[in-house]
Amino acid sequence: MTAVQIMALSLVALSALLVVLTRDLVKLTIANSIYGLVLVVLFLVFGAPDVALSELVVGAVAMPLAIVVAIVKERGE
Amino acid sequence: MTRAGRVVLLVLGLGGLLALLAIAAADLPAFGSVHSAYAAFARHAAYADRHAANSVAAVVFDVRGLDTMIEEFILFAAATATALLLRSTREEDAERAEDHGEGDALKLFGIGGVGAVVVLGLYVVAHGYVSPGGGFQGGVVLATAAALVFLAGTYRAFRRVTPQSLLEGAESLGVLAWPALGVGTLASGSAFLANVLPPGSIGSLASAGTIPLLNAATGLAVASAFTLIGVEFLEELFAERARGEEGRS
Numbered sequence: 001m002t003a004v005q006i007m008a009l010s011l012v013a014l015s016a017l018l019v020v021l022t023r024d025l026v027k028l029t030i031a032n033s034i035y036g037l038v039l040v041v042l043f044l045v046f047g048a049p050d051v052a053l054s055e056l057v058v059g060a061v062a063m064p065l066a067i068v069v070a071i072v073k074e075r076g077e
Numbered sequence: 078m079t080r081a082g083r084v085v086l087l088v089l090g091l092g093g094l095l096a097l098l099a100i101a102a103a104d105l106p107a108f109g110s111v112h113s114a115y116a117a118f119a120r121h122a123a124y125a126d127r128h129a130a131n132s133v134a135a136v137v138f139d140v141r142g143l144d145t146m147i148e149e150f151i152l153f154a155a156a157t158a159t160a161l162l163l164r165s166t167r168e169e170d171a172e173r174a175e176d177h178g179e180g181d182a183l184k185l186f187g188i189g190g191v192g193a194v195v196v197l198g199l200y201v202v203a204h205g206y207v208s209p210g211g212g213f214q215g216g217v218v219l220a221t222a223a224a225l226v227f228l229a230g231t232y233r234a235f236r237r238v239t240p241q242s243l244l245e246g247a248e249s250l251g252v253l254a255w256p257a258l259g260v261g262t263l264a265s266g267s268a269f270l271a272n273v274l275p276p277g278s279i280g281s282l283a284s285a286g287t288i289p290l291l292n293a294a295t296g297l298a299v300a301s302a303f304t305l306i307g308v309e310f311l312e313e314l315f316a317e318r319a320r321g322e323e324g325r326s
Contacts, residue, residue: 001108049209050133053201057217062303065224069310073317 008042025071033064128276129285134206138291142270145291146255149298153252156302163309187229194222202296206285212292216299223304232315236308244305251298258290 015035022028036059043052078086106113123135137145198218205211227235259270267273270287277284 050131050211050214053210053214054217057214057221062217062221062224065307066310069314073314 002045004045008038008045011038012042029064029067029071032067033059035059036063124279126276127272127285127288128279129288130207130280131205131209131211133209134211134288134292135285137211138206138288138295139270139272139286142259142291145295146259146270149252149255149295152298152302153248156248156305159306160309163313166313183229187225190229191222191225194218194225198222198300202293203282205292205296206288207280207282212295212297213299216296217303219296219300220303220307224307227307227311232311235311239304239308241305241308244301244308247301248298248305251294251296251301254294254297255291258287258294262287 012035015031015038019028019031019035022031036055039059040052040056043049043055119132119136119140122140123129123132127135127139129135129139198215198221200215201210201218202212202215205215223235223239226238255270262271262273263269265273270291272286272288274286274290276286282289
């Protein structure tokens with residue numbers, strides 16, 4: 001395992017922890033998309049560009065958008 | 078069940094899962110090992126038989142094409158169910174809420190971004206079988222372009238580029254292309270969804286037989302399904318906002 005791969009793995013673990021520990025919903029959405037982005041790097045350095053592409057659009061764009069809509073609706077704004 | 082009982086059950090369950098995972102991990106091939114019977118088969122099937130430079134696309138759209146067709150059906154069912162559930166709670170002719178656009182900087186960035194994202198999405202779909210990417214990834218990128226219109230522009234602009242009837246038609250067409258092509262291959266005397274077209278020259282857009290057709294159909298279905306789900310969610314949001322404004326005035 002190369003140094004870059006170990007770094008990517010640790011970053012994913014760290015940002016996953018950040019997602020779990022964040023309580024504020026808006027901050028959680030931001031933490032979640034950071035986690036998605038770090039996961040993209042992980043897939044890329046492990047040689048899975050196809051999966052990285054899927055994760056990039058789903059994790060960093062589609063999912064935060066769905067969560068933001070849910071938050072706005074829940075607050076009744 | 079008492080609290081102590083639940084804790085015992087949890088410890089037993091977690092311990093058992095950990096033990097099973099440890100046994101499974103001990104049996105895995107070494108990290109970075111390239112010797113796998115399936116990988117060798119997939120490589121051969123992609124490069125030698127189908128002339129598809131991206132072996133992932135060859136597996137998804139050909140080797141396990143039937144699985145992917147059923148995945149398409151699942152996506153179709155999910156989008157349809159979302160639309161059905163959300164539409165039933167909405168009044169058809171409810172007054173549409175107006176929103177003001179965002180700041181100039183975001184607008185400028187968004188307008189520039191939409192075109193670039195559309196081109197990127199089309200590129201990722203079109204080159205799915207020669208480079209990383211494909212119908213699924215490119216389709217979601219295209220749906221993101223529609224979302225960008227909403228984020229940087231207004232809701233009205235977003236709805237103008239995403240008429241529901243067009244989305245529904247495009248999604249159905251993309252999903253239906255799968256069984257239609259399957260019946261076509263049956264009619265030509267081969268197996269369902271067999272790659273019956275000439276493989277062409279590897280690395281070019283005219284390669285990989287039926288894979289480009291199924292890839293394009295998937296791109297169409299995914300782009301319109303994701304956009305439709307987005308439309309239904311946002312429509313719900315703005316219908317609620319309109320109801321709130323009526324209540325206040």
